[in-house]
Amino acid sequence: MLTEADNILLTRTGQKTPMGDLFRRFWQPVLLSAELPEPDGPPVRLTVLGEDLRAFRSTDGTVGIVSPRCPHRGADLFFGRNEEGGIRCAYHGWKFAVDGHCLALPTMDPGPARMRAEGTIRLLTYPAREAGGFVWAYLGPQAHRPPFPEFxxxxxxxxxxxxxxxxxxxxxxxxxxxxxxxxxxxxxxxxxxxxxxxxxxxxxxxxxxxxxxxxxxxxxxxxxxxxxxxxxxxxxxxxxxxxxxxxxxxxxxxxxxxxxxxxxxxxxxxxxxxxxxxxxxxxxxxxxxxxxxxxxxxxxxxxxxxxxxxxxxxxxxxxxxxxxxxxxxxxxxxxxxxxxxxxxxxxxxxxxxxxxxxxxxxxxxxxxxxxxxxxxxxxxxxxxxxxxxxxxxxxxxxxxxxxxxxxxxxxxxxxxxxxxxxxxxxxxxxxxxxxxxxxxxx
Ligand code: FES
Ligand SMILES: [Fe+2]
Incomplete structure (x- = not known):
């Protein structure tokens, strides 16, 4: 038997909950590798610990686990084009790599301002890796990313x-x-x-x-x-x-x-x-x-x-x-x-x-x-x-x-x-x- 407070503590894993914070310190399976069967294939939706996310397999086979929201004006990257090393937003063509760095900002004229913006604008991403047939993600603070568990x-x-x-x-x-x-x-x-x-x-x-x-x-x-x-x-x-x-x-x-x-x-x-x-x-x-x-x-x-x-x-x-x-x-x-x-x-x-x-x-x-x-x-x-x-x-x-x-x-x-x-x-x-x-x- 638990108190009501402990039952809440045990069962709630959303952001900023104690159990949610605990889970986020551990690598978690978030997809089967088979759900992203091919490079440059369609992005997929996923929800983990109450957090809405998108995933895609890039041209070199690596997997990106990313925010659904394009940093420009929030279009959903589920509808994006997964092409040549990154995901391109379908609204105005901004493009991001699996680690979130900006690869293209075609709505700005080429020049120093665009280069600066490309260097600073980032898509929110989480570290991902594949092992044992699963895609695993680490959703916790980067400074505390742990070694991968050796199942x-x-x-x-x-x-x-x-x-x-x-x-x-x-x-x-x-x-x-x-x-x-x-x-x-x-x-x-x-x-x-x-x-x-x-x-x-x-x-x-x-x-x-x-x-x-x-x-x-x-x-x-x-x-x-x-x-x-x-x-x-x-x-x-x-x-x-x-x-x-x-x-x-x-x-x-x-x-x-x-x-x-x-x-x-x-x-x-x-x-x-x-x-x-x-x-x-x-x-x-x-x-x-x-x-x-x-x-x-x-x-x-x-x-x-x-x-x-x-x-x-x-x-x-x-x-x-x-x-x-x-x-x-x-x-x-x-x-x-x-x-x-x-x-x-x-x-x-x-x-x-x-x-x-x-x-x-x-x-x-x-x-x-x-x-x-x-x-x-x-x-x-x-x-x-x-x-x-x-x-x-x-x-x-x-x-x-x-x-x-x-x-x-x-x-x-x-x-x-x-x-x-x-x-x-x-x-x-x-x-x-x-x-x-x-x-x-x-
Ligand atoms: S909202 Fe994504 S490029 Fe404009
Ligand atoms: Fe059972």
Whole structure:
């Protein structure tokens, strides 16, 4: 439970809000690279943390994240021509490079006055870079631009990685909390019949002694152990497994808005999500999926593209097919006979229940219990960081870009084994750090 003031502090990320200031200190995914497929292609609109922006890919392939407003008289650069090294306003032809400097002022006569003006007039821009299939932007003060976080998926060859995005129709924080609350899998995503697609996928491992479906069905009250690390939190949820064994689902929260999922066993595919506020009542979810050991197969890519696990079924504008307006196409018959929700897809089940908490969840009337420990620790960490920043203290995670190279995943361990030892045996170290990769991605 939070006070109303803390709930506001947690959920508001517009300009000049404490949480908005905190988010702006971190590099944020703001587009898929695929949304700007070609040099000199059409500019696109985007809204990040309540801020209206435009993006374009210039002739040399670099991306500009810019103000929508032409500095001359405010025409929208969405309608501009993206041509020969810059974006040219369609109104009177002023032209700007990706870093905002003025390339042409054709409404002035050539001469010293025009040269002076070209040197001083600038378009507002933000630093951008591409990594792991996303365009990332830094919207904070230039003097505090941090090193780029070293997520494992951004260091792998592109063939090992799949990314997607989807609209989430509620505030970022409750969606992020949904990712950290791994207890809900025993209910929200659970099948009544083994014919359910999610369950059928999980049941493929039963032959090798990994029966996560049965363990999650049988134990809906996992015990949480949570450790802080330089980039955030590692969260272990322990369920009873086979006799004398514990099934651990280990997730990660990475400041300020990433979550890594707890499902992958060694050799399997890892997943992460980043909840990037559009405004205070919606966010984009940037999903990343990677296999450090091998390229993803065409069949795996096709499955993720069609909507599977964290990847939703979306239209060309990344709007989920099953969403608020159509009650996520809930099928009440299937809810009685096949799955707990009657809604198709893990991502859609998450979206439904998180949206259902309201556009901005009211945390003043909750009754939190032991399985909410991850949610409690997340709130404490990020609220303390936002408050500290108002006192001039920057978030500690910014100084630890390598601490982002972590994994989440599943493990089966003897029941007597403590969480630290489980982490060491599953990942080789207590925080889930992955070994560095030497191959750089394109
Ligand atoms: S408003 Fe853009 S050039 Fe005049
Ligand atoms: Fe979920």
């Amino acid at each position: 494992e998926f951004t260091a792998l060859p592109a063939a090992h990685v799949f990314v997607s995005k989807k609209l989430q129709q509620c505030n970022w924080a409750q969606a992020c909390e949904g990712g950290l609350d791994t207890a809900h899998f025993s209910f929200l995503h659970m099948a009544i019949s083994d014919a359910d697609a999610v369950t059928a996928d999980l049941l493929t491992k039963v032959s090798s002694g990994i029966d996560t479906v049965r363990w999650m069905r049988n134990d809906g009250a996992p015990r949480f152990t949570i450790d802080a690390h330089p980039a955030g939190l590692v969260l272990g949820a322990a369920r009873r497994g086979d006799p004398d064994e514990t099934y651990w689902r280990i997730s990660q929260f990475l400041m300020p808005n990433h979550g890594l999922t707890p499902n992958a066993f060694p050799g399997e595919i890892y997943h992460g999500q980043c909840w990037v506020p559009i405004g205070d009542t919606s966010c984009w979810i940037y999903n990343y999926t990677w296999n450090p050991d091998r390229p993803l197969t065409e069949a795996e890519r096709a499955r993720f593209s069609a909507g599977s696990g964290i990847h939703a079924q979306v239209d060309a504008r990344y709007i989920p097919l099953r969403r608020r307006e159509n009650d996520y196409l809930i099928d009440r018959t299937k809810q009685k006979t096949e799955s707990f929700t009657g809604i198709e897809g893990v991502s859609e089940q998450d979206a439904c229940i998180q949206d259902s908490q309201g556009f901005i969840a009211d945390r003043t009337a909750e009754h939190l219990g032991p399985t909410d420990m991850g949610v409690i620790r997340f709130r404490r960490l990020i609220l303390d960081a936002a408050r500290a920043l108002t006192q001039g203290e920057p978030p500690a995670a910014l100084a630890h870009p390598r601490a982002y190279r972590v994994r989440g995943g599943g493990a089966v361990a003897p029941s007597a084994m403590g969480f630290g030892e489980v982490m060491r045996s599953r990942f080789g170290n207590e925080h889930g750090l992955a070994a560095p990769h030497t191959t750089a991605t394109a």
